[in-house]
Amino acid sequence: MKIKILIATLLFMFASIAVHAKDDDFKSVVKMIEQFYGVKHQGIPFLAKAGMKVATTAARIKGGEARRIAEAGSIKLAVFENQDFDGDFTKFRTSLNGALTATWMPLIQTLSATTQDQNYIFLREAGDKFNVLVITITSRDATVVQVNLSRKNLALLLKDPEGTGKSITEEATIIDQE
Amino acid sequence: MKILLRTPLIALLLIFAPAIVTKAQDSRIQLSSLDHLAAKAKQTVDVNIDERLIRISTKFLSDDDADEKKIKEVVNGVKGIYVKSFEFDNDGEFSAADVETIRTQLRGPGWTRLVGVTSKKDGNLEVYLLLTGDKVAGLAVLHTDDRELTVVNIVGPVDLDKLAQLDGQLGIPDLGIEPQKPKAKKDEQ
Numbered sequence: 630m631k632i633k634i635l636i637a638t639l640l641f642m643f644a645s646i647a648v649h650a651k652d653d654d655f656k657s658v659v660k661m662i663e664q665f666y667g668v669k670h671q672g673i674p675f676l677a678k679a680g681m682k683v684a685t686t687a688a689r690i691k692g693g694e695a696r697r698i699a700e701a702g703s704i705k706l707a708v709f710e711n712q713d714f715d716g717d718f719t720k721f722r723t724s725l726n727g728a729l730t731a732t733w734m735p736l737i738q739t740l741s742a743t744t745q746d747q748n749y750i751f752l753r754e755a756g757d758k759f760n761v762l763v764i765t766i767t768s769r770d771a772t773v774v775q776v777n778l779s780r781k782n783l784a785l786l787l788k789d790p791e792g793t794g795k796s797i798t799e800e801a802t803i804i805d806q807e
Numbered sequence: 808m809k810i811l812l813r814t815p816l817i818a819l820l821l822i823f824a825p826a827i828v829t830k831a832q833d834s835r836i837q838l839s840s841l842d843h844l845a846a847k848a849k850q851t852v853d854v855n856i857d858e859r860l861i862r863i864s865t866k867f868l869s870d871d872d873a874d875e876k877k878i879k880e881v882v883n884g885v886k887g888i889y890v891k892s893f894e895f896d897n898d899g900e901f902s903a904a905d906v907e908t909i910r911t912q913l914r915g916p917g918w919t920r921l922v923g924v925t926s927k928k929d930g931n932l933e934v935y936l937l938l939t940g941d942k943v944a945g946l947a948v949l950h951t952d953d954r955e956l957t958v959v960n961i962v963g964p965v966d967l968d969k970l971a972q973l974d975g976q977l978g979i980p981d982l983g984i985e986p987q988k989p990k991a992k993k994d995e996q
Contacts, residue, residue, distance in 0.1 A: 719846050734860050737978040740851040743896060754863055780867045784875040787864060787882075790854070790978040 655775045657728060658764060659707045662771055665721050668712040670773075703777035706801045710770050718747050718766075725749065725764070733762060737790040744768065750794045752786070759783050763794045774801040834937040834945020835962045838891045840908040844956070845893070847900055854890035854978040858962075861885060881972050886963035888973070892980045898953040906951055909958055913947055924967065927983030930955065934967075934984075946970060950982050957982065 659670055718740060726735060733751035740747050749764040759778040765771060776797055778786060786793040845851040861882045868875040882888070893901065913920070913935045926932040930952030937945040943966065948959040957980055961970065967984075975981035 717846075719842070722845075734857060735853075735855050736860070737855075738851075738853040740845050740853075741849060742845065742847050742851075743849045752860065757867075759863075780869070781872065781875070783864070784868055784872070784878050787856075787860075787878050787977055788874065 654729060654732065655705045655707075655762065655773065658725070658762065658773050661721075661724060661728065662709065662764075662766070662773065665724065666712070666714045666716050666771075668709050668714065668771070670707040670709050670771075703775075704801045705773075705775040707773040708770075708802070709772070712769065712771075714745065714766055714768055714771060718742075718745060721766075722747070722749075729762075733760075736786070737794070739791060748791065748794060750786075750790055761786065761794075761797060763797050765794075765798055772798050772802070774798050776801065833962075834947075834960070835887060835889065836909065836912045836947055836958070836960050838889060838909070838958055838960065841891050841893070841901075841905060841956070841958070844901055844905065847895065848893040849896045850892075850894040852890065852892040852978065852980060854888065856882070856888040856977060858886050861887070878977075881969060881976065884964050885961055885969075887961070888977060888979070889960045889962070890958070890979050892957040893955065895954045900954070901956050906949070906956065909947075909949055913949070917944070918947075921967075924984060926950065927985060928952070928981075932982065932984070934970075948982065948984070 663669055722738065722740065729735070729751055733753045736750045736752050738747075738749050745766075745768045747764070747766040749762075751762040751764075753760045753762075755777065757780075759780075761776055761778050763772075763774045763776075765773075774797055782793070864882050865879055868879040870876050870879065895901065910933075912918075913933075917937045917939060918935050919938060921934040921936055924932065924934040928950070930950055933949040935947045935949075936943050937947075943964050945963065946959075946961045946965045948957070948970070950957040950959075959970075959973075959979060959982070961973075971984050973979050974984050
């Protein structure tokens with residue numbers, strides 16, 4: 630009887646750890662960027678006070694026909710502004726893929742040695758929805774966004790991964806401003 | 808003694824034989840040999856649509872919606888779509904040896920180079936099919952230019968029409984692929 634209880638407890642603990650690890654991928658990515666580049670992400674209130682660039686983006690997007698891609702309330706956002714992202718991006722990419730590819734599917738990655746821009750889109754199944762993780766790094770700024778995506782918008786993402794990834798990032802920054 | 812020696816050998820064969828067979832028939836080509844080019848490329852695009860994602864797409868996408876239906880049709884039956892594309896600022900930033908790491912794989916058993924496929928873009932376009940029996944098990948496209956190197960690998964049954972449909976879709980660069988249509992026969996009277 631004691632053995633059964635022990636096994637059940639251990640199974641529960643392992644399951645909890647696995648779920649916790651899966652849920653914390655967003656935080657892990659943010660921490661990974663901080664450690665690799667020696668930068669610090671800023672909280673949204675701080676950014677709002679600083680009159681950040683995303684506010685301009687938000688205004689620009691609001692002027693046009695903004696289509697909501699992310700599901701309401703599903704957005705996790707971390708922003709890094711006006712910091713130096715100096716480092717070997719190929720090494721960062723290897724670390725990122727190593728950390729995420731067990732649970733996330735790497736859909737598209739675009740990199741530029743000229744501008745040092747990096748864009749990553751990862752996807753995973755979450756019940757009847759999908760989690761999308763969009764990581765954008767430039768030489769001075771970075772954004773990490775995780776959202777839930779509906780089936781309809783999955784088609785949009787697959788059709789145009791790069792464009793939809795950009796829209797997700799822009800949309801996330803707008804919603805956090807509202 | 809002979810039996811003692813033979814047992815581990817048989818065990819090894821049992822372990823490795825399926826892997827060897829799978830490798831021989833697998834139409835997925837290894838593209839990681841090109842990864843080092845990202846460090847000097849003006850633009851690197853890396854697309855991975857693996858079997859998991861294709862399974863999800865076909866499971867969740869609806870036939871009632873035009874967008875969803877189109878994506879579903881394109882990926883249906885395919886087991887993976889992998890793309891690596893590099894664009895450089897200057898000529899000669901990738902070597903013949905880099906291209907050769909891909910061509911070597913495409914000279915393997917089952918792979919056949921297709922003729923009669925052209926591109927609207929400049930440069931050299933090579934299209935290869937992997938045939939198992941009379942069935943197409945995969946396809947590879949190699950496009951090279953002085954400043955560009957693109958490899959597209961589609962795993963699973965695929966035809967050239969599907970390849971042309973994928974051109975510029977799903978993050979795949981637009982290669983301007985044009986399968987040549989057979990010339991119309993003259994009316995026999």
